[in-house]
Amino acid sequence: MSESDVQLSPMGLSHLAGVLELGNQVFDVSAMPYTSWSLSSVAVHLDAQPDACWVAEADGEVAGFVLGSLSYDERADWGYVEWLAVAPDHQGKGLARTLLEESCAALFAAGATRIITDVEQTNTASAQLMQRCGFNDSVTVTLFVRHAPAEGDSSKQSRSRAHPTDPAKARLHAAARKSERD
Numbered sequence: 168m169s170e171s172d173v174q175l176s177p178m179g180l181s182h183l184a185g186v187l188e189l190g191n192q193v194f195d196v197s198a199m200p201y202t203s204w205s206l207s208s209v210a211v212h213l214d215a216q217p218d219a220c221w222v223a224e225a226d227g228e229v230a231g232f233v234l235g236s237l238s239y240d241e242r243a244d245w246g247y248v249e250w251l252a253v254a255p256d257h258q259g260k261g262l263a264r265t266l267l268e269e270s271c272a273a274l275f276a277a278g279a280t281r282i283i284t285d286v287e288q289t290n291t292a293s294a295q296l297m298q299r300c301g302f303n304d305s306v307t308v309t310l311f312v313r314h315a316p317a318e319g320d321s322s323k324q325s326r327s328r329a330h331p332t333d334p335a336k337a338r339l340h341a342a343a344r345k346s347e348r349d
């Protein structure tokens with residue numbers, strides 16, 4: 168299939184399942200920074216900044232996508248490109264670059280003064296892509312992780328299990344806690 172058979176379009180509701188599935192295929196959702204990949208993370212982007220969310224389709228299947236949003240770390244004028252993926256069969260043909268350009272153009276048009284993206288240290292493909300597309304290496308953040316003791320206090324363990332593990336539920340709980348505080 169030639170890349171002329173690939174169609175780019177703004178993401179819509181009909182793409183949700185295909186986008187979710189492709190993300191599950193290419194992101195290692197068991198490891199950071201991909202653990203928050205979920206239907207709700209896709210939907211939140213589509214809801215908040217639909218013009219910065221694009222899909223590439225080939226033969227009726229989602230072959231790639233980008234999800235951007237306008238706000239980063241409480242800065243409403245900073246855009247954030249959080250999720251970008253291209254299916255293995257379509258990689259190396261400039262699709263990610265095209266998707267990224269569409270999303271960035273929409274974010275700048277919507278008022279972004281800069282656009283942030285984060286790249287996991289071993290993801291050289293993504294790092295190269297970003298550098299080729301005008302992103303400069305800025306701040307490096309290392310996540311230090313301390314695991315729970317293998318055999319710990321059983322009351323603490325049962326308390327942590329009581330927290331919802333579903334990201335959508337976690338967001339609802341966070342929103343509920345915030346409205347209690349307000």
Ligand SMILES: CC(C)(COP(=O)(O)OP(=O)(O)OC[C@H]1O[C@@H](n2cnc3c(N)ncnc32)[C@H](O)[C@@H]1OP(=O)(O)O)[C@@H](O)C(=O)NCCC(=O)NCCS
Pocket residue numbers: 193194249250251252253254257258259260261262263264265290291292293295296297299
């Ligand atoms: C990273 C990814 C999106 C790149 O998609 P792609 O469509 O193959 O990328 P493109 O063909 O548009 O490549 C654009 C540039 O990126 C760089 N690049 C892409 N793949 C690369 C690789 N495997 N190794 C090194 N550089 C690479 C190149 O500089 C390339 O430009 P050039 O061909 O002019 O040198 C794709 O590999 C992918 O989906 N990976 C898994 C998911 C992921 O890591 N997403 C990013 C974090 S959310």
